[in-house]
Amino acid sequence: MLSRLLKSNLVWLLLSIGGGQFIRLLGNLVLTRLLVPEMFGLMALVNSFIMGLAMFSDVGIRGSIINNSNSHKAEFYNTAWTLQIIRGGLLYFIVLIFAFPLSKFYDIEQLPALLAVAGSVALLHGLMPTKMFWQMKELNLRRLSMIEIGSQVLGMFFLIGLSWYFRSVWALVFGSLITVMIALLMNSTLIPGACNRLHWNKQYFHEIFRYGRWILLSSGSMFLILQGDRLVMGKYFSLELLGIYSIAINFSMLINDTGEKVASKYLFPHYRKIVERGPEAIHRIRGFRNKGMLLGTLGCLPLMLGGQWLVEFLYKDNYHDAGWMLQILTLSAIFRLLDTTLRPLFLANANSFDSMVYQIIKAVIYMGSMILLVDYLGIEGLILAIVLAPLLNLVVLHIMMKKYGFKWHFDDVPFILFVLAIAYLGWSFMGVNPLELMSKFSA
Numbered sequence: 542m543l544s545r546l547l548k549s550n551l552v553w554l555l556l557s558i559g560g561g562q563f564i565r566l567l568g569n570l571v572l573t574r575l576l577v578p579e580m581f582g583l584m585a586l587v588n589s590f591i592m593g594l595a596m597f598s599d600v601g602i603r604g605s606i607i608n609n610s611n612s613h614k615a616e617f618y619n620t621a622w623t624l625q626i627i628r629g630g631l632l633y634f635i636v637l638i639f640a641f642p643l644s645k646f647y648d649i650e651q652l653p654a655l656l657a658v659a660g661s662v663a664l665l666h667g668l669m670p671t672k673m674f675w676q677m678k679e680l681n682l683r684r685l686s687m688i689e690i691g692s693q694v695l696g697m698f699f700l701i702g703l704s705w706y707f708r709s710v711w712a713l714v715f716g717s718l719i720t721v722m723i724a725l726l727m728n729s730t731l732i733p734g735a736c737n738r739l740h741w742n743k744q745y746f747h748e749i750f751r752y753g754r755w756i757l758l759s760s761g762s763m764f765l766i767l768q769g770d771r772l773v774m775g776k777y778f779s780l781e782l783l784g785i786y787s788i789a790i791n792f793s794m795l796i797n798d799t800g801e802k803v804a805s806k807y808l809f810p811h812y813r814k815i816v817e818r819g820p821e822a823i824h825r826i827r828g829f830r831n832k833g834m835l836l837g838t839l840g841c842l843p844l845m846l847g848g849q850w851l852v853e854f855l856y857k858d859n860y861h862d863a864g865w866m867l868q869i870l871t872l873s874a875i876f877r878l879l880d881t882t883l884r885p886l887f888l889a890n891a892n893s894f895d896s897m898v899y900q901i902i903k904a905v906i907y908m909g910s911m912i913l914l915v916d917y918l919g920i921e922g923l924i925l926a927i928v929l930a931p932l933l934n935l936v937v938l939h940i941m942m943k944k945y946g947f948k949w950h951f952d953d954v955p956f957i958l959f960v961l962a963i964a965y966l967g968w969s970f971m972g973v974n975p976l977e978l979m980s981k982f983s984a
Contacts, residue, residue: 557685557686560690564693570855576704576712578782579780579781582775582786589775591660592768611745613675622738629668632660633660636657647776658714658718659714659718661718662717665722670736672735672737691727700720771787778920786866789864796871799837800837804881813889815889838875838960842963844867844868846968848864848865849868865979869928869979873931876935876960879953884899899941913926932957
């Protein structure tokens with residue numbers, strides 16, 4: 542029965558992720574015909590800042606509700622909700638403080654006003670009901686998945702309509718806010734359970750904080766890993782190039798987002814249930830992970846081998862350089878899946894400290910390699926860093942994972958060599974070698 546439930550929830554989660562990605566892709570195709578690349582570049586920069594602040598202030602509320610034995614008590618989840626609201630207000634205040642300095646750093650006059658409006662999404666996220674997290678804990682993902690797809694469909698209609706009418710980056714800002722408002726309304730009304738109320742319990746606050754103190758730094762580091770490339774590009778390159786790059790990264794993020802959501806909503810609670818059975822259960826995690834990696838890689842191959850053709854078919858000429866970027870970024874995304882499918886083992890063992898240490902090391906390697914190589918090689922250096930950093934990070938992860946009873950490099954090293962061989966042969970014989978196209982672009 543449990544196995545059937547897990548499989549059912551995985552199907553619903555994948556439908557939610559796949560449906561959401563399809564909606565964004567379809568909307569993106571329409572929006573690129575209404576807006577110029579500079580607008581996408583500017584919005585990518587704005588979204589990076591907002592996401593960064595959210596991740597740098599993650600106090601582990603979701604994880605606390607999943608792990609804590611008191612999370613079913615009203616005093617606990619209402620304290621968590623109150624803390625979430627306070628966090629949202631602080632986030633918005635920080636956005637307002639940094640908006641002007643950031644506009645000077647990037648030399649973009651519109652940035653303060655855009656951040657002031659877009660930053661209000663933090664206030665909306667602060668109001669999201671905690672019963673969402675309880676549903677995740679119980680692995681009841683069907684309703685959550687349907688709500689997520691529904692809110693994205695409705696939000697995309699508003700986003701396209703605003704873009705058609707205004708033909709401005711403000712359409713993207715207000716469209717994003719409306720999408721979050723819809724999600725808040727649907728989660729508050731369609732998920733069964735008691736409504737949240739303002740409440741403060743000092744004991745439960747300390748329990749949440751003790752669990753989340755390391756997640757705070759871990760999530761902040763994750764932001765640099767997921768969004769650092771856009772921050773670097775916004776400083777070193779034009780908004781037009783950043784807009785083109787955002788098209789490529791939107792495709793490759795289909796892979797990364799899918800991996801991260803499966804890891805947080807499915808692998809983490811699933812690994813937790815396996816770990817509770819004892820150390821010998823590690824081999825079940827190994828088999829489960831290897832099957833997931835095989836399926837994930839097969840799904841990535843069309844983008845890695847034919848990304849240039851896909852972009853040329855779907856987008857106008859001024860976006861075509863996103864094609865070779867997409868092919869290389871997909872290779873990097875496959876390498877990241879090795880990390881994404883193994884990292885939840887930290888939290889499944891209630892080891893948020895090691896998870897935090899690893900994420901900080903990842904962020905240092907990722908940002909350091911990008912800044913170093915972009916100075917010497919320009920856009921080629923940035924792309925090279927994005928591919929190499931996940932491999933360097935994986936070495937660190939394998940060392941830290943030894944304590945859990947298996948040497949993971951026995952699986953991962955042959956897999957990496959296999960993927961590199963496929964990339965080399967495919968790019969050589971299919972006539973769309975992204976390395977050659979990148980050299981021509983840089984020249």
